[in-house]
Amino acid sequence: MKSVENVRYKATIAYDGTEYSGFQVQDNGRTIQGEIEAALKRINKNQVIRIHPSGRTDAGVHAAGMVFHFDFPASIPQEGLFKALSVLLPADISILELEQVEASFHARYDALAKTYTYRVHNHAIRDPFNRKYVLNHPYKMDEMKAKEALDIFTGTHDFTSFCSIKTVIENKVRTIYEASVTIDEATNEWVFTFTGNGFLYNMIRIMMGTIIEISDGRMDSTKLPEIIDAQDREQAGKTIAAHGLRLEKVYYNEAELIDLIARNDSQKDI
Amino acid sequence: MKSVENVRYKATIAYDGTEYSGFQVQDNGRTIQGEIEAALKRINKNQVIRIHPSGRTDAGVHAAGMVFHFDFPASIPQEGLFKALSVLLPADISILELEQVEASFHARYDALAKTYTYRVHNHAIRDPFNRKYVLNHPYKMDEMKAKEALDIFTGTHDFTSFCSIKTVIENKVRTIYEASVTIDEATNEWVFTFTGNGFLYNMIRIMMGTIIEISDGRMDSTKLPEIIDAQDREQAGKTIAAHGLRLEKVYYNEAELIDLIARNDSQKDI
Numbered sequence: 330m331k332s333v334e335n336v337r338y339k340a341t342i343a344y345d346g347t348e349y350s351g352f353q354v355q356d357n358g359r360t361i362q363g364e365i366e367a368a369l370k371r372i373n374k375n376q377v378i379r380i381h382p383s384g385r386t387d388a389g390v391h392a393a394g395m396v397f398h399f400d401f402p403a404s405i406p407q408e409g410l411f412k413a414l415s416v417l418l419p420a421d422i423s424i425l426e427l428e429q430v431e432a433s434f435h436a437r438y439d440a441l442a443k444t445y446t447y448r449v450h451n452h453a454i455r456d457p458f459n460r461k462y463v464l465n466h467p468y469k470m471d472e473m474k475a476k477e478a479l480d481i482f483t484g485t486h487d488f489t490s491f492c493s494i495k496t497v498i499e500n501k502v503r504t505i506y507e508a509s510v511t512i513d514e515a516t517n518e519w520v521f522t523f524t525g526n527g528f529l530y531n532m533i534r535i536m537m538g539t540i541i542e543i544s545d546g547r548m549d550s551t552k553l554p555e556i557i558d559a560q561d562r563e564q565a566g567k568t569i570a571a572h573g574l575r576l577e578k579v580y581y582n583e584a585e586l587i588d589l590i591a592r593n594d595s596q597k598d599i
Numbered sequence: 600m601k602s603v604e605n606v607r608y609k610a611t612i613a614y615d616g617t618e619y620s621g622f623q624v625q626d627n628g629r630t631i632q633g634e635i636e637a638a639l640k641r642i643n644k645n646q647v648i649r650i651h652p653s654g655r656t657d658a659g660v661h662a663a664g665m666v667f668h669f670d671f672p673a674s675i676p677q678e679g680l681f682k683a684l685s686v687l688l689p690a691d692i693s694i695l696e697l698e699q700v701e702a703s704f705h706a707r708y709d710a711l712a713k714t715y716t717y718r719v720h721n722h723a724i725r726d727p728f729n730r731k732y733v734l735n736h737p738y739k740m741d742e743m744k745a746k747e748a749l750d751i752f753t754g755t756h757d758f759t760s761f762c763s764i765k766t767v768i769e770n771k772v773r774t775i776y777e778a779s780v781t782i783d784e785a786t787n788e789w790v791f792t793f794t795g796n797g798f799l800y801n802m803i804r805i806m807m808g809t810i811i812e813i814s815d816g817r818m819d820s821t822k823l824p825e826i827i828d829a830q831d832r833e834q835a836g837k838t839i840a841a842h843g844l845r846l847e848k849v850y851y852n853e854a855e856l857i858d859l860i861a862r863n864d865s866q867k868d869i
Contacts, residue, residue: 345727391728421727457615457691458661458732 335400337434338410340380341426343393347461347572348421351388352395361386361422365397368417372410373402383436383579384443387531389571391462394425396579398436442506442580444524447537447573452517463518464573470519470544472512477550478543479508479521481557482536489560491536492529493568501560503527506586507593522577524589531568539566605670608680609700610650613663615691617731617842621658622665631656631692635667638687642680643672653706653849654713657801659841661732664695666849668706712776712850714794717807717843722787733788734843740789740814742782747820748813749778749791751827752806759830761806762799763838771830773797776856777863792847794859801838809836 342365350358354366362380369378382397401410407429414424448463450456451470456463485504492501507524521540523533539556542548548566556564580586612635620628624636632650639648652667671680677699684694718733720726721740726733755774762771777794791810793803809826812818818836826834850856 343727345730393728415724420725420730423725423727425724454685454695455690455693457613457693458663460615460690462728 334403336403337398337400337430337432338407339396339398339426339428339430339434339436340414340424342395342397343423343425344391344395345421345461346386346389346391349388351390352382352385358388361392361395364419364422365414368414369399369401371417372405372413381436383440384576386574386576387571390574390576391572392576394578395576396436396440396581398430398434400432436579439581440579441583441586442524442526443528444507444522444577444580445528445533446575446577447521447523447533448575449519449521449537449541449573450517451519456516459518461572462575464570466541466545468545470541471546472510472544474546474550475510475519475521475540475544478540478553479510481550481553482540483508486557487560488529488532488557490556490562490565491532491539492562493531493535494562496530498529501529503529503532506590509593524580533574534568534571535562535565537573538569541569542566604673606673607668607670607700607702607704608677609666609668609696609698609704609706610684610694611696612665612667613693613695614661614665615731616656616659616661618691619658621660622652622655628658631662631665634689634692635684638684639669639671641687642675642683651706653710654846656844656846657841660844660846661842662846664848665846666706666710666851668700668704670702706849709851710849711853711856712794712796713798714777714792714847714850715798715803716845716847717791717793717803718845719789719791719807719811719843720787721789726786729788731842732845734840736811736815738815740811741816742780742814744816744820745780745789745791745810745814748810748823749780751820751823752778752810756827757830758799758802758827760826760832760835761802761809762832763801763805764832766800768799771799773799773802776860779863794850794863803844804838804841805832805835807843808839811839812836 344361349361352361354360354362365380366378378399378401380397380399386392407427411424411427418424450459450463450465453467455465483505485502487502489501503525505523505525507522510519510521512519543550614631619631622631624630624632635650636648648669648671650667650669656662677697681694681697688694720729720733720735723737725735753775755772757772759771773795775793775795777792780789780791782789791807813820
């Protein structure tokens with residue numbers, strides 16, 4: 330029997346995934362979900378609260394805008410719940426936003442799209458300060474080659490070649506609205522940004538393994554359409570390190586997403 | 600008897616001090632010096648090599664440009680030594696530069712000045728990605744008040760009020776050439792920069808504790824000249840956390856230092 334005094338919350342959090350075995354609760358290892366549910370349980374007089382995320386992130390993957398929903402007694406005011414979470418969560422997880430939503434809101438089913446970034450430090454000398462957030466790649470990368478690869482990935486494709494063979498989902502067709510890169514010449518940091526209606530297991534890490542091979546000249550971008558068509562994981566590049574990957578944003582607002590798609594289309598015309 | 604085949608090297612390194620008990624070798628705990636000497640010993644066929652730093656950094660303090668010198672057999676080429684250090688040093692220490700210098704060069708005695716930064720994240724919500732490099736301060740800080748305090752610190756003063764009572768050095772007069780702050784409005788990160796001819800034990804951390812008290816309104820900047828004059832550690836603010844502090848650069852070139860001083864003087868006239 331569902332309690333009538335519950336309200337549904339949508340929460341947005343940031344976390345450093347370095348010391349976690351991923352988002353989802355599992356038998357072994359510390360998880361983001363485990364930490365959040367432990368904090369909510371303490372606030373809720375030791376009664377278990379389940380959270381429902383927009384999706385999972387793997388071990389070592391970070392987030393600047395992960396979203397989840399949960400139901401919580403209305404007797405605790407929203408402001409107090411936010412402050413209690415701020416205090417109880419460990420230093421590597423921050424609660425950014427908390428809002429009451431309709432009881433029909435679902436963090437996963439209602440998600441329209443997600444934006445991820447993958448960061449690469451393209452330099453022969455490692456930077457000790459970004460080592461947990463940025464992949465160091467010591468071989469010179471070419472911006473034009475990277476952009477050729479990103480353009481080929483943009484659009485609707487069957488991404489079978491770019492997902493872990495462990496994936497059980499049958500439909501591997503996904504649409505990438507935005508695949509871009511910006512380079513900070515001062516720090517040699519390349520930030521790759523991907524926005525899509527969904528991403529398969531390991532998909533961005535395999536795409537990025539392939540993009541880096543193309544960028545540093547080990548593979549020619551003209552091979553990429555063939556690799557996509559092959560629908561064979563063996564054809565694509567390797568799954569690169571998790572620590573360069575960060576979930577930036579989950580889209581629930583259609584107007585906002587249409588705006589992003591329009592902006593990307595107009596940039597291409599320039 | 601000193602071996603005639605030795606050459607003297609000047610090395611510049613960056614490190615994340617989070618997991619170290621400071622720079623200098625000590626009985627307990629991992630140190631930066633300990634890691635570097637262990638790597639040099641491996642390269643030098645198990646013969647001990649001592650390194651001589653420009654100064655020390657405390658537990659948890661970082662460096663983007665720490666300098667040290669050491670003598671090493673000339674039989675190993677410089678390029679090979681650099682590459683071996685790159686490979687053997689742990690991921691949180693990077694060798695940035697290695698150059699042969701005159702046998703008379705001394706990293707500490709020849710140092711003319713040093714630049715340190717102290718980073719503050721002035722926001723109510725913690726950022727999980729900078730937590731080991733930036734102090735989170737949740738109470739609103741005022742830029743004008745911070746600059747008033749920085750201007751008072753600039754110049755030559757007896758810094759007795761701003762150094763640990765454990766200091767054994769008698770002469771506590773130091774000159775600060777530059778004490779400035781830049782604010783990144785997008786990230787709410789305040790970067791305080793201090794360049795001086797020398798810094799006493801805990802000096803920047805005590806100065807920053809006081810500057811933050813002035814910036815957020817707990818102390819009035821007009822009290823600062825009195826605190827300096829008192830020459831009493833009890834009068835100043837608290838010693839704030841080590842993790843916001845980073846040694847940026849050690850100056851050995853007089854022309855470069857004069858240039859920096861001139862640039863700061865001209866900025867004040869504007």
